[in-house]
Amino acid sequence: MSRIEERKAKTAVSLTDRNGKVLPETEVKYSLKKHEFLFGCGAFDFVTYADLKNKPQTDPKVLQFFGERTKKWLEVFNYATLPFYWGTFEPTEGEPLTQNRMEAAKLLKENGVTLKGHPLCWHTVCADWLLKYDNKTILQKQLNRIQREVSNFKGIIDKWDVINEVVIMPVFDRYDNAVTRLCKELGQVGIVKTMFDQCIKYNPGATLLLNDFNMSPKYEDLIKRCLDGGVRIDAIGLQSHQHQGYWGLEKTEEILSRFEKFGLPIHFTENTLVSGPLVPAYIEDLNDWHYNDDDSKPEFEERQKAELQEMLTNVFENHPLVKAFTIWDFTDGAWLNAPSGVLRRDNSEKPVYDMLKNLIKNQWHSAGTAKSDANGNITIEGFKGVYQLETMNGEKLSDVTIA
Numbered sequence: 186m187s188r189i190e191e192r193k194a195k196t197a198v199s200l201t202d203r204n205g206k207v208l209p210e211t212e213v214k215y216s217l218k219k220h221e222f223l224f225g226c227g228a229f230d231f232v233t234y235a236d237l238k239n240k241p242q243t244d245p246k247v248l249q250f251f252g253e254r255t256k257k258w259l260e261v262f263n264y265a266t267l268p269f270y271w272g273t274f275e276p277t278e279g280e281p282l283t284q285n286r287m288e289a290a291k292l293l294k295e296n297g298v299t300l301k302g303h304p305l306c307w308h309t310v311c312a313d314w315l316l317k318y319d320n321k322t323i324l325q326k327q328l329n330r331i332q333r334e335v336s337n338f339k340g341i342i343d344k345w346d347v348i349n350e351v352v353i354m355p356v357f358d359r360y361d362n363a364v365t366r367l368c369k370e371l372g373q374v375g376i377v378k379t380m381f382d383q384c385i386k387y388n389p390g391a392t393l394l395l396n397d398f399n400m401s402p403k404y405e406d407l408i409k410r411c412l413d414g415g416v417r418i419d420a421i422g423l424q425s426h427q428h429q430g431y432w433g434l435e436k437t438e439e440i441l442s443r444f445e446k447f448g449l450p451i452h453f454t455e456n457t458l459v460s461g462p463l464v465p466a467y468i469e470d471l472n473d474w475h476y477n478d479d480d481s482k483p484e485f486e487e488r489q490k491a492e493l494q495e496m497l498t499n500v501f502e503n504h505p506l507v508k509a510f511t512i513w514d515f516t517d518g519a520w521l522n523a524p525s526g527v528l529r530r531d532n533s534e535k536p537v538y539d540m541l542k543n544l545i546k547n548q549w550h551s552a553g554t555a556k557s558d559a560n561g562n563i564t565i566e567g568f569k570g571v572y573q574l575e576t577m578n579g580e581k582l583s584d585v586t587i588a
Contacts, residue, residue, distance in 0.1 A: 225511030396422030467550030481524035
C-alpha cells in the first residue's frame with residue numbers, strides 16, 4: 186500500500202507580499218518550487234565547469250558544452266554531491282582546491298540546490314603524501330582537514346559524508362593508505378566517533394552521514410555499535426552500484442527492512458544502473474572491469490530507465506524514512522567508464538533523463554490556487570517543500586515552506 190501521502194502536508198500560512206504586508210482577500214497561484222525530498226545527482230561536472238571558466242585559454246565551444254551539461258542537470262535535480270576526495274582535493278600538501286569547489290558550490294547554491302560534500306575521511310583516493318607521517322601526525326592532519334573543509338563551507342555545504350566504507354576499512358589491503366592505518370589503531374567505532382565529533386565541533390547544525398556499499402549485517406552491526414558508542418549519526422547512507430544487475434523490489438525491500446529499524450533518515454547516496462552489458466558475477470571489485478566507450482545501447486537504455494523508475498518510485502512512494510536518492514553519474518563514462526549516466530557523452534538525453542524529469546516535475550508536483558481570508562490566511566496542500574506564490578496578476582510573493 187502506497188505511503189505517498191506521508192510526503193504531503195496541508196498547511197495554513199499567512200499570505201504576505203515581499204515586504205511582509207499581509208494580503209487579505211487575495212487570490213494567488215501556488216506551485217512547488219523545491220521538494221523537501223532530495224532528488225540528487227553527482228555534480229562533478231560543476232567542478233569541471235568552474236575550472237574551465239577560470240582558464241583564459243579554454244576553448245569557448247568546450248565551455249559552452251559544459252555549460253549546457255550543467256544547465257540540463259539543474260532542470261531535474263535539487264541535491265548535489267560535490268567531490269572532496271582528499272587525494273584529488275589536496276594532491277599537494279598545503280594546496281587544497283578550495284576555490285574551485287567553492288565556485289562550483291556557489292553556482293549550485295545560487296540555483297537553489299542543496300549540497301553535500303563527499304567524503305571527509307576515506308581510505309581510497311586518500312592523499313599519498315600522508316604515508317610519510319606516523320599515525321599520530323596522520324590523525325592530526327585528518328582532523329585539521331575536517332576542520333578546514335567543514336568551517337570553510339559552513340552555510341554553503343551543511344551535509345557531509347563524514348566517513349566512507351568503514352566496514353571494509355580495517356582489512357582493506359589493495360594498497361597501503363593512511364586511513365586504514367588509523368582505523369586499525371582506533372578501531373571502527375573509534376575512528377567514526379573521532380571524525381563525527383570533529384564535524385560537530387565546527388558545524389553542529391550539519392547533517393552528518395555514515396556511508397557504505399556493504400549491505401550485509403556487518404554494516405548493521407557497525408551502525409549499532411556506533412550508536413551505542415555515542416556517535417551522532419544523522420542519516421544512514423546506502424550505496425547501490427548495480428553494475429552487476431538491478432537489485433529489484435524484493436532485494437530493495439529486504440535491505441530497507443534491516444536499516445529502517447534504526448529509525449534514522451536513510452539516504453540512497455550512490456546509485457548506478459547501467460545502459461550497457463552487466464559486469465560478470467565473478468568480478469569482486471568493480472574497479473577491475475573495463476567498459477568500452479560504445480557499450481550503451483538503445484535496448485539497455487530502456488532497461489536502465491525501467492529499473493530506475495521502479496526503484497525510485499518504490500522508495501519515494503512507500504518508504505517515508507528515505508529522505509534522499511542520489512544518482513551517482515550524470516553522464517556516461519563518469520566512473521569506471523561505465524554507461525551509467527542520465528546523459529550520453531555528447532550531452533544528449535537518454536530515456537532515463539526524460540523519465541526522471543517527468544516524475545519529479547510533473548507526477549510528483551503540486552500546484553493550485555487559493556484565496557486568503559480576511560486575516561490573510563490561506564491553506565496550501567501538496568508535497569512538502571518550498572512553494573512559489575504569485576497573485577493572479579503575476580506579482581511574485583514570498584516563498585512559503587510546507588513541512
